[in-house]
Amino acid sequence: MGFRSFALSWTTFLPLLVATYAKISESTIERDGRGIILLAEPFGFGAGAHLDLTVSNLESHRSNVDLNLLGFFITSSQAEAQLEYDLAQGTCALQAETVTKLLTLKQVEDNSKAGDNTTILSDTMANLVPGYTGGEWSLFFANCQKPSVVSFNLDVAMYNMHNGQRDYLSVGEDMIPSVYLAAFILFVVAGVMWSAVVVVARRNAHRIHVFMIILGLFKALTLLSQFGMFHLIRTTGHPDGWNIAFYIFTFMRGVLFFTVVILIGTGWSYMKPLLGDNEKRILLFVIPLQVFAEVAIVILDENSPAVRNWFTWRDVFHVVDIICCCAILFPIVWSIKHLKEAAETDGKAARNLVKMKLFRQFYVLVVCYIYFTRIVVYLLRSTMSYKYIWLSDAAGELATLLFYVLTALKFRPHADNPYFAVSAEDVDV
Numbered sequence: 205m206g207f208r209s210f211a212l213s214w215t216t217f218l219p220l221l222v223a224t225y226a227k228i229s230e231s232t233i234e235r236d237g238r239g240i241i242l243l244a245e246p247f248g249f250g251a252g253a254h255l256d257l258t259v260s261n262l263e264s265h266r267s268n269v270d271l272n273l274l275g276f277f278i279t280s281s282q283a284e285a286q287l288e289y290d291l292a293q294g295t296c297a298l299q300a301e302t303v304t305k306l307l308t309l310k311q312v313e314d315n316s317k318a319g320d321n322t323t324i325l326s327d328t329m330a331n332l333v334p335g336y337t338g339g340e341w342s343l344f345f346a347n348c349q350k351p352s353v354v355s356f357n358l359d360v361a362m363y364n365m366h367n368g369q370r371d372y373l374s375v376g377e378d379m380i381p382s383v384y385l386a387a388f389i390l391f392v393v394a395g396v397m398w399s400a401v402v403v404v405a406r407r408n409a410h411r412i413h414v415f416m417i418i419l420g421l422f423k424a425l426t427l428l429s430q431f432g433m434f435h436l437i438r439t440t441g442h443p444d445g446w447n448i449a450f451y452i453f454t455f456m457r458g459v460l461f462f463t464v465v466i467l468i469g470t471g472w473s474y475m476k477p478l479l480g481d482n483e484k485r486i487l488l489f490v491i492p493l494q495v496f497a498e499v500a501i502v503i504l505d506e507n508s509p510a511v512r513n514w515f516t517w518r519d520v521f522h523v524v525d526i527i528c529c530c531a532i533l534f535p536i537v538w539s540i541k542h543l544k545e546a547a548e549t550d551g552k553a554a555r556n557l558v559k560m561k562l563f564r565q566f567y568v569l570v571v572c573y574i575y576f577t578r579i580v581v582y583l584l585r586s587t588m589s590y591k592y593i594w595l596s597d598a599a600g601e602l603a604t605l606l607f608y609v610l611t612a613l614k615f616r617p618h619a620d621n622p623y624f625a626v627s628a629e630d631v632d633v
Contacts, residue, residue, distance in 0.1 A: 227372035228361045228441035231510040233345070235265055237353040240297060241345040242509040244360050246281055248340045248375030248590045252365030253329040255306075255343075257358065260322040262312045265353040273298065273348040275308035278333070281340040281590070296348035303344075304333050309354065338375070340590040345510070358510070361441060372441040373434065376593035381434040383594055387601040388427040394605065395420035398612050409617040412467055416612065419464050422457040423608070427601070429453050447505060455498040462490045462532050465570060468615060469535035469563075486535060490528050497524045529574045536567045566614060573607040576600075 229244055257276060264271065275298055279287055283302035290300045298305050312323045330336045343360060363372045373380070398420060402413045432446035443450075466486055500521035507514055577600050584596040 227363065227374075227437055228359070229508040229510075231358045231360070231508045232355075233358065233510060234355045235353050236355070236512075237347065237351055239347050239350070240291070241347075242342065243276070243345055243358065244343040244362065244508060244510075246340050246342045246374075246590070247362045248338075248377070248593075249329050249362070250338055250364040250375045253338070254361075254363055254365065254370075255325075255327065255329060255332060256361040257307060257325040258322060258360075259307065259312050259324075260357045261355070262309060262316060263355045264309075264313075265355065266351065269352040270349055271310035271313050272308050274346065274352065274354060275310075276306045276343065276345055277303040278306060278341045278343050279303045281342070284342070297344065297346035298348060306332065309356075312356070340374075360508075363441070369439075370441075371438055373438045374590070374593075376590045377434070378438075379594040380597055381431055381438065383598045383601065384427050384431040384434065387598075387605065388424055388431060390605055391420060391424040391427060391608075394609060394612075395424060401612075401616055405617040412464070412615070413617055415460065415464050415467065416615075419457065419460040420608065422453055422460055423604070426450065426453040426457050451498065451502055451505075454501065455494065458494045458497065459491055462494065462528055463487060465532045466490065466535050468566065468611070469532065469539055469570075482535075482538065486531055490531050493524050493528050493531075497521055497528070500524070526578070529578065533567065533570065536563060536570065539563050562614060566611070569607065569610055569614075573603065576603045 227247075231243060233241065255278070259276075273296060277298055279302055287297065287300055287302045290302065291297060297303060298308070307323070307325050315323045329338075329341075343362075345358075347354070361372075362374075363370045364375065365371070371378070395417065399417050402409045402417060429446050429450040433443040433450060436442065436444045436446060500517045503517045504514065504521065509515070581596050581600045581603075584599060585593055588595060
């Protein structure tokens with residue numbers, strides 16, 4: 205499979221991985237000789253769909269280049285498999301039957317020679333695509349004349365029209381603001397109830413319970429910032445500052461989530477007052493990884509896929525996320541092992557076996573949460589129609605809420621909870 209085919213194949217999975225939030229994108233292509241460049245993520249167009257392209261500052265860095273063989277095209281998600289095959293056979297993407305050619309760099313050059321450095325293409329999808337009936341489409345730049353190298357600036361706006369108003373959310377994303385608003389309300393209610401439980405049972409509460417309250421707070425704030433972003437994107441095409449709040453809250457929530465799960469898994473504050481060396485190493489390993497993950501999120505969200513190394517940063521984000529998810533399982537396994545050894549040696553087998561059973565339940569809960577949010581949600585996005593992509597977001601948030609609630613129930617501050625029935629001798633477990 206050639207590079208062009210490989211680049212195209214990734215577009216099938218782009219919306220399943222990390223979403224860039226601005227729907228009006230600005231890209232700078234500088235001295236680029238790539239055969240295929242994905243300029244914008246797949247977008248679900250409806251009946252009143254529009255596509256706006258603005259190309260400026262075109263410069264060709266090779267002589268005797270036929271700019272008719274370089275240009276922009278769109279293709280539907282259903283036609284990408286055929287296009288990938290055509291590219292593998294050596295067909296120029298601009299000449300493939302499965303694409304709609306929008307604009308060539310020759311047209312841009314002619315316009316520039318006429319005195320206009322900016323070329324604008326703005327039209328409805330119905331006028332651009334013969335037999336248009338809606339669907340999910342991707343925008344590409346094709347360079348069919350190697351080794352030509354070009355530079356240009358590109359602004360892209362894709363939107364649907366509803367009641368005379370622009371809607372920059374893709375079809376299938378129109379319910380996402382409501383999903384995040386509903387999830388925010390549910391997490392606030394759950395957080396208030398959990399805070400009340402901790403206050404009422406404060407004699408049996410531990411520091412870990414306070415950390416859980418703070419985690420719930422930042423999760424709710426993350427959801428609120430996501431609602432604000434998508435609400436503004438729908439009307440303006442840009443998050444207008446809500447993305448900054450999202451970066452901050454997501455970073456804090458990510459660090460707190462992995463920290464809380466690790467601390468619960470080690471029994472910190474309710475089974476032993478201090479962390480062991482292994483637990484400290486895990487924390488010192490996970491927290492810097494979360495910093496790298498946040499950097500990757502910012503780079504992905506603030507740039508379009510056209511930017512070089514965009515795919516590399518996307519891969520970094522997912523590798524880091526998987527590593528962190530695996531790392532948080534180790535403290536739970538260590539605790540289960542220690543409890544099993546203690547049950548065989550200290551004469552308190554019944555109590556330690558009950559604790560070990562609950563730790564195993566927590567281990568299964570964490571594994572199920574990771575599996576569902578990292579794999580099942582991905583499968584939902586990949587198998588469902590783009591019109592219902594919001595259901596995967598809803599499923600992910602519901603799974604997260606269920607995980608938080610079940611964890612809180614298992615670790616609630618209650619005198620009869622076997623986790624907290626610890627005598628002075630148990631501190632060494």
